[in-house]
């Protein structure tokens with residue numbers, strides 16, 4: 001490997017500059033991710049099991065008013081932890097995810113319990129949203145991962161795919177999450193682990209742009225015989241005011257704000273913000 005490649009990979013990127021690789025669809029990393037999704041006690045790739053149960057119950061009771069004739073779409077459904085629960089409650093559910101491994105797991109779980117769920121292994125940024133829905137979900141702070149143009153495109157697509165009176169429920173981190181953040185850089189060697197099955201060196205950095213409200217975790221991975229890859233995990237944070245104007249600019253009507261996807265009351269000092277935006 002040439003030194004200039006390494007310098008380029010480890011340099012501070014421009015805001016929302018893409019990494020060189022995608023972690024969710026990588027064969028090895030997606031296996032690690034699936035383990036994290038399915039770990040009942042952690043808030044890693046999915047929230048812990050208790051929180052997921054409380055979320056599904058809140059969505060059923062308060063958001064859908066127990067009207068199980070509603071049609072629900074889950075964007076980035078992962079291994080189907082929300083979709084399968086909602087299908088079990090009686091909703092007609094579609095889940096989209098570009099991780100083939102997660103979709104496979106979601107389908108297997110649905111089949112085991114005799115649930116009928118439509119699972120699509122697609123990139124929701126580029127695929128057509130296949131129907132019209134009463135409720136569209138995007139859970140676990142994925143909205144802030146995308147750059148500004150992509151966030152607007154998502155809002156446009158979601159708006160177009162919502163039925164009249166439909167709602168978009170999604171969560172984000174608030175800037176307060178990073179209030180004690182200090183930028184850092186570190187490195188470590190693993191004899192096989194999260195990023196690769198064989199030995200690798202990881203150069204890790206974390207930075208917070210307070211003015212823009214954008215956080216970045218960046219991982220540069222070096223492994224024998226493979227080109228240097230960099231994974232950028234961006235996070236655009238929001239507070240209700242900024243989000244309200246973005247939603248209005250993209251055709252949405254009123255939004256309700258909560259502290260999280262279990263329906264906790266909104267607090268400006270909570271790490272997360274959950275918005276339920278009405279189409280009209």
Ligand SMILES: C[S@@+](CC[C@H](N)C(=O)[O-])C[C@H]1O[C@@H](n2cnc3c(N)ncnc32)[C@H](O)[C@@H]1O
Pocket residue numbers: 024037045046047075076077078079081082096097098099102122123124125138139140142
């Ligand atoms: C943080 S996980 C959350 C998964 C699920 N919502 C949950 O909370 O259990 C993000 C999910 O979004 C998926 N994802 C990210 N970008 C995507 C895209 N552009 N198209 C489809 N799926 C995507 C990933 O594969 C991953 O399963």
